[in-house]
Amino acid sequence: MPDRRSLGKLGEDAACRFLASRGYEIVTRNFRCRLGELDIVCRQGQTVVFVEVRARSSASFGLPQESVVGPKERKVRQVAQVYLQQAGLGEARCRFDVVAVQADRQGRIEKVEHFPDAF
Numbered sequence: 001m002p003d004r005r006s007l008g009k010l011g012e013d014a015a016c017r018f019l020a021s022r023g024y025e026i027v028t029r030n031f032r033c034r035l036g037e038l039d040i041v042c043r044q045g046q047t048v049v050f051v052e053v054r055a056r057s058s059a060s061f062g063l064p065q066e067s068v069v070g071p072k073e074r075k076v077r078q079v080a081q082v083y084l085q086q087a088g089l090g091e092a093r094c095r096f097d098v099v100a101v102q103a104d105r106q107g108r109i110e111k112v113e114h115f116p117d118a119f
Contacts, residue, residue: 002057002107010109011055011101012039018099018112024049033086036079040099048094050080052118055101065100065115073119 002010016026024042031038040051052068076096084090098118102111 002103007055007057007103007107008053010103010107011099012053014055014101014109014112015040015051015053015099018114019051022114031079031083033079033082035082036075038076038079038083041083046093048084048089048092049097049116050076050083050094051097051099052076053099053101055103057103057105057107065098065113065118068098068118076119 012029016029019040019042020026024044027041027043027048028038029040031041038050039053042049042051052072054065054067073096080094080096084092084094095117096119098115100111100113100115101109103109
């Protein structure tokens with residue numbers, strides 16, 4: 001079974017492949033600032049899309065997408081504001097998506113689900 005860090009990397013890699021295959025332009029991964037981190041920043045046309053990736057190798061704690069709730073949403077929004085300011089995109093149209101990745105215990109991807117405009 002992959003450890004938490006390798007499962008997270010596996011999930012982000014799968015999410016990037018999934019999004020790129022649907023025409024999204026991946027701009028950056030793992031943007032960090034003092035407030036936190038953004039998993040993926042991409043573009044769909046003129047829209048900047050902030051993507052929170054959740055990967056799980058078991059459903060014992062619920063579905064991956066169910067773990068993105070109030071406090072996490074607020075944190076992602078705060079870090080996105082920092083990103084937009086640093087990138088000079090203060091007036092850009094943006095949206096917040098979730099990509100849920102389910103893997104088996106050996107780390108093989110079983111399912112990738114995309115939830116546009118999730119919060």
